[in-house]
Amino acid sequence: MQNIKAYIEENREYYINWLKEFCEIPSVAAQNRGMTESVTYLKELFNEAFDQSPEVLETKGYPVVFSHLKGTEDMTLSFYNHYDVQPEDPVELWDTPPFEPTIIGEQMYARGIADNKGNLIARLAAIHAIKNVTGELPINIKFIFEGEEEIGSVSLPEFSDRYADKIQADGCVWEFGYRDGDHRLQLSLGVKGMLYVELFSRGANTDLHSAQASIVESPVWRLVWALNLLKDENEKILIPGFYDDIIPLTEEDQEMIEHYCLNEDFLLDHLDISNFVNGLEGEKLKVKHIFEPTCNICGIQSGYTGEGSKTVLPSKAFAKVDFRLVPGQDPEKILRDLRNYLDDHGFTDIGIRSFTKEEAARTSPNEQITIAAINTIQASTNEMPNVIPNTPGTGPMFELCQKHGIPAVSFGVGHFASNNHAPNENIFIEDFLEGIKMMASFVFHFKDEMEKREEESYDKAKR
Numbered sequence: 362m363q364n365i366k367a368y369i370e371e372n373r374e375y376y377i378n379w380l381k382e383f384c385e386i387p388s389v390a391a392q393n394r395g396m397t398e399s400v401t402y403l404k405e406l407f408n409e410a411f412d413q414s415p416e417v418l419e420t421k422g423y424p425v426v427f428s429h430l431k432g433t434e435d436m437t438l439s440f441y442n443h444y445d446v447q448p449e450d451p452v453e454l455w456d457t458p459p460f461e462p463t464i465i466g467e468q469m470y471a472r473g474i475a476d477n478k479g480n481l482i483a484r485l486a487a488i489h490a491i492k493n494v495t496g497e498l499p500i501n502i503k504f505i506f507e508g509e510e511e512i513g514s515v516s517l518p519e520f521s522d523r524y525a526d527k528i529q530a531d532g533c534v535w536e537f538g539y540r541d542g543d544h545r546l547q548l549s550l551g552v553k554g555m556l557y558v559e560l561f562s563r564g565a566n567t568d569l570h571s572a573q574a575s576i577v578e579s580p581v582w583r584l585v586w587a588l589n590l591l592k593d594e595n596e597k598i599l600i601p602g603f604y605d606d607i608i609p610l611t612e613e614d615q616e617m618i619e620h621y622c623l624n625e626d627f628l629l630d631h632l633d634i635s636n637f638v639n640g641l642e643g644e645k646l647k648v649k650h651i652f653e654p655t656c657n658i659c660g661i662q663s664g665y666t667g668e669g670s671k672t673v674l675p676s677k678a679f680a681k682v683d684f685r686l687v688p689g690q691d692p693e694k695i696l697r698d699l700r701n702y703l704d705d706h707g708f709t710d711i712g713i714r715s716f717t718k719e720e721a722a723r724t725s726p727n728e729q730i731t732i733a734a735i736n737t738i739q740a741s742t743n744e745m746p747n748v749i750p751n752t753p754g755t756g757p758m759f760e761l762c763q764k765h766g767i768p769a770v771s772f773g774v775g776h777f778a779s780n781n782h783a784p785n786e787n788i789f790i791e792d793f794l795e796g797i798k799m800m801a802s803f804v805f806h807f808k809d810e811m812e813k814r815e816e817e818s819y820d821k822a823k824r
Contacts, residue, residue, distance in 0.1 A: 362805065365494045366798045369486070373794055376486040377469075379406065380793065381462040383478050384471035390445035390512045396423050399444045403506060410489040415504070418524060420516035423508030427527060430488065432498035436811045438804060439503040439530035441761055441769075442481035443510035446473030447782045454784035470787045475779035477536045479788045480796070481506065483774050484534065487800035499808050503530055505761070510536070513557065513717035514757035521760045531811060532730035533762050534800070537754075538773020540792065541747055542627045546738050549771040550731060551723030551751030552758045553654075554686035556695050559714040560587060561679035568664070571672040581663045581678040587708045588680060591656050596638055596649075598656045598684075600695070600702045608689035610652060614750060617726060618647050622747045631778070651750055655685040683717075685755060692718035722759035723751050728768040729810035736810075737803040738772065741795070746772065772799075 369376070383406075388399040400417060403426045407415045415428035426444070449459035449472045457463040462471040471478075488502050505528060509515055521528065539547050562580035569577060592598050625642055629635065637646055663678030665671040684695060696715055703711050724731060726748065738746040752771070762769040774796035780786045 362802050365490050365801050368494050369490050369794065369797050369801070372490070376482065376794070376797060377790065379486065380469070380474070380479060380482045381471075383482055384462040384474050385460055387449070387460045388445050388473070388508070389448050390423060390509055391448055396445065396508055399508070400424060400426060403444060406485065410485060411492065418520065418527075420509075420520050422516040425508070425520055425524075426504070426506040427524075428502075428504040429527070430492075430498055430502040430504075432500040432502065434500050434808060434812075436808065437501040437503060437530040438807055439505060439528065439533045439767070440484045441505045441507075441533055441758075442484065442536045443477050443507045444481065445508045445511045446476070446478070447511050449784075451784065456785055459784075459786075464790065467789050467791065468787045469790055469793075470785055472786055475775040475786050475788050476781040477510070479775065479793055480536060480538060480773040483793055483796040484800050486797045487804070490797065491801050491804060499805060500811075501530075502804075503528070510756065514719070514760070515717075517757045518760050521764065525765060528761060528767075529765060530767050532728070532733075532807060533767050533769040534730075534803070535758055535762075535769045535771040536756065536773075537752070537771050537775065538796070539775040539777060539779065541622065542624055542631065542777045544776070545622070545744060546742060546746045546772055547749055548731075548734050548738060548746035549749045549752045550726060551769075552721065552756045553751060553753060554690060554692060554721035554759070555717050555719045555755040556684040556686060556692040556699075556715070557659075557681070557717035558683075558696070558699070559679055559681050559716070560584060561677065561712045561714070562587070562710065563677045563712075564674070565676050568676045569674040571674045574674045577674060579674060581675055583708070583710065584661075584663070584678045584680060587703060587706075587711045588658065588682075590702065590706055590708075591682070598654065600698050602698055603654070603690075603695065606689040606691065606694070607654070607687055610648075613726065614652065617748060617750045618644065618651060621647055621651065621749055623647050623650065650753055652687060654687050654690060655683075657683050657685070659683055685753065686719075686721050688721045688723055690721065692720065717755070719755055719757055720759040721751065722763045722769070724763075724768040724770060729814050730768050730770050730807060733803060733806040733810040734770045734772060737799060737806045740806075741799045741802060 386395045386398050388395040404414055407428055415426050418425045418427050457470050459472040462469055492498055562584040564580035565577055641649055659681040661680040664675035665673050758769055774788050774793045779788055
């Protein structure tokens, strides 16, 4: 590893340039911008790095860029990342042009640099460095880069079923990864699921003068009343049966949450808020954050919201709502229960459009990939990672990993203030370079842990 780390350091500008070039492409899936250019760039990068073209696997949406690099041992590690990014809006709040990667001090700023191009390039660079220094790869490596993560991975379930043999692996490193406020690395073992819906209401066939509100029903009020049914003031979600299928916490879960570090004072200060929901703190706050589902209003739109006044009775209204789900909850069932609940309370007129539907996923802390990640991070940083049973966020991990029996973990190059999905998205340059070195080291730690498992299985069979 010393030679590999030295090689990475010698080629730091080379890898930084990869990252800059990739972040210059505005690959916004939601607006069909830069998607073809991103695939073309990745194809060129694979040819440059490995003298091997990746496969471009077509889906109903944007394609998946896939590569299988052969190693000397018959074990396989996969890397899942995505090449699409969020829109750059609101552009006026950026300090630098979002698609002109800019280094200011120790940080580089660009849309998508933390989510998810920094991690994607760091992992490619790690495998490139191993191969260039040793002349071969110690294990099989698979890269799976999709283009629809930021719009709900709508084509991934079909892709996962269609190419189950291609994506099969002994473990997967998932897309994201961050450091806490004290610069301690997080290691996440899963993600929450999600049901994302739009609730909408319609009134008259046109906006009206608000004087007509005396006799014409307001679709905005209808929507507000319907939304008010979903959750009470104590954060309890009121849809009947919503909590029924949640898998109870195990002793292992309880032990993990005790060791999980959530710096409450730092977060409150950083977010400029006085308290968390329901005044929670300590163990109860951590349990709610990691192990409990949510119901969140992402946005509401209707009528006139510009400067000054306009007396109008809107003709339509809608709200976007996401439910973060935990193991045991089925997004399809939650959607049916939501429809029935609104109908039972007289809101059959409230329409529902469903978007993202993803199941929660979690990996055991006893898996070889988890042990390898902990060992890698400890060796690289001289401290234990902050192990999180699952991130409060969501991704298609279940579809690509747990559904096929593949354990997955997440750690990477972002930090607590990377501003994902927001203006001035950024990472630290040294975190990026350290992430390359750490991922190269992880490949060897993973190989070691897999060999230990094989030896233990052999000894057990002999006995």
